[in-house]
Amino acid sequence: MFQVLKTEGRARRGVFACAHGTVQTPVFMNVGTQGAIKGAVSALDLKEIGCQVELSNTYHLHLRPGDQVVRQMGGLHKFMGWDGPILTDSGGFQVFSLSGLRKIKEEGVTFASHIDGRRIFMGPEESMRIQSNLGSDIAMAFDECVENPAAYEYAKASCERTLRWLERCVAEHNRLNALPDTVNPDQMLFGINQGATFPDLRVWHMKEIAGLGCDGYAIGGLAVGEPTQVMYDIIDAVEPHMPADKPRYLMGVGTPSNIIEGVARGVDFFDCVMPARNARHAKLFTWSGSMNIRNEKYKLDERPIDPSCGCPTCRHFSRAYLRHLFVAEEMLAMRLAVLHNLYFYNELARRIREALDTGAFAAFRAEYTQRLAERL
């Protein structure tokens, strides 16, 4: 289902066929936590801003509206009105980062809902069942994302458990896909590499999970506070052990520069809340650096955010208008800023693909990493 069309160094230009369409890689996935993109952005808008894959959160949708509701409504695609590929995370990250009172056992994790404190149990089988109900194109394995920094012994034990959990995920995922009334019988499963910042654990774990026949492999537990160079070193250590014929996904990463460096190290899939979160704080990405649109200096600026940008915001509205909307606390400010920043990230991935297509990725990396590193 995954085909590498071209390589340049370790960077890969590929295509990945899902139940709801073919994804051109490298790709940046747009995060719609609760089946909606923050900032009043709908599935209709995603088409306009170049989104290929929408990413929704299993934990959030399990709590609200409930995955059984989504299933009864025909699955997440129909529910949210998006007919392109959807990836759902496993819920693991939110269980460990959002909820209070969590308790980890071999079976899984008991945690308290961040909404009403209700006690909920989630293990590998539960995560697979929820994601099966959601009917996403790509399900993610249930894993433990250990805190940074982690003690070696804890990270090792957690890593071993995450491996056992993946084996259970694979079994349950296969069982669910084969059921006669499953929402998406072609749902795929990606395994997740863990091991904190310890290269030996990372490599050991990657070698173990590579043999489990997942449809793709992710590197998880990075971009959680470790220095950027540590993140790059981990990717460098793990990547040679990731199956070359499967897509690779660097979870929750990152800045434009991080994405270019990830591609250079052989990564195909990315996602990050940064473009939408920054947008909500008036921080906008442009091809000549970032800007805070609330700044007084934009008060009378008739230009679009980025004159070279083709997003709906830049095609119709000025910096002065957007600044006014932020200062006046109009909800429209969020929407126009999020549309711009997501478009920027999707366009970044498109330009990376274009560079790979023409054998110009090294030059692209040199130029943009330099430029973005200076300003972003």
Next chain:
Amino acid sequence: MFQVLKTEGRARRGVFACAHGTVQTPVFMNVGTQGAIKGAVSALDLKEIGCQVELSNTYHLHLRPGDQVVRQMGGLHKFMGWDGPILTDSGGFQVFSLSGLRKIKEEGVTFASHIDGRRIFMGPEESMRIQSNLGSDIAMAFDECVENPAAYEYAKASCERTLRWLERCVAEHNRLNALPDTVNPDQMLFGINQGATFPDLRVWHMKEIAGLGCDGYAIGGLAVGEPTQVMYDIIDAVEPHMPADKPRYLMGVGTPSNIIEGVARGVDFFDCVMPARNARHAKLFTWSGSMNIRNEKYKLDERPIDPSCGCPTCRHFSRAYLRHLFVAEEMLAMRLAVLHNLYFYNELARRIREALDTGAFAAFRAEYTQRLAERL
């Protein structure tokens, strides 16, 4: 500039030519207080939901971003990206309803900004200058909207002052339109009838202002707490004294039923924050009554809000999805609900026009007033 195409009883079907396009009347104007519609709705969306006239607030735009900023950006049309007709109110209503510490003199009103408490003076000339800077198609006269209930003597004195203010508005408006660098030299001015709930004051005032040659006349100071029948009675009393060859605007009104009754009494223009405000509270208008979309009973409802509605929300999303968005407090809930409710109001005006075109307004009024009165 205004032409009555057809009448049915006192109801009028007309066209009104503005600098930025021709308005089919009766018309419902969509409120964009600060140059943006509440609920993350932009000028681009207004075209999709059948909006003919956008209404912005002089008071708000004077405070933020400042009318001088809007002027320097080429006027409100260019600033907010809307190339259709715009009506600006005079600022009077907000001066009297939003700001603290106001002091009325013959010259005008000194008041405290609701944002930072700054003392601001606004009189007829200031209101005209601000609206001239905004460059709207229709400016509204600066008036005093007295509280309800009002004492007769106060209402009479206020009414007389509002008449003197209108004379000053007309003079200043003509002077501004003739300046070589005015934003919109074809800006029109509507006078506003006042007189609280006293028919004799209303009629006296209307007769006085009718002779001042305004481009249209509004009935102000209604829908501020008086019984609905009192409002209808005032319209009945005033309407015979309004120039038949000028458009009539019932300010800040109202429910769908109020609008139909207004049309039946010879009114051409309407505006109201109700559709957007109700939308933000999950209360949606449909052709079979209103609904609160947060209600549990919509949890698994696959139907659109209103199966007979052609708005972007109803064409793409289910009740169940919209309910989820409200319960999960997603900003997208506001946007989709506001788009629906504004579309409903614009469609209501369109159906009224259609009924007038075919001589079927009496039947339309009988059917819908009955149906809406029962449910809304």
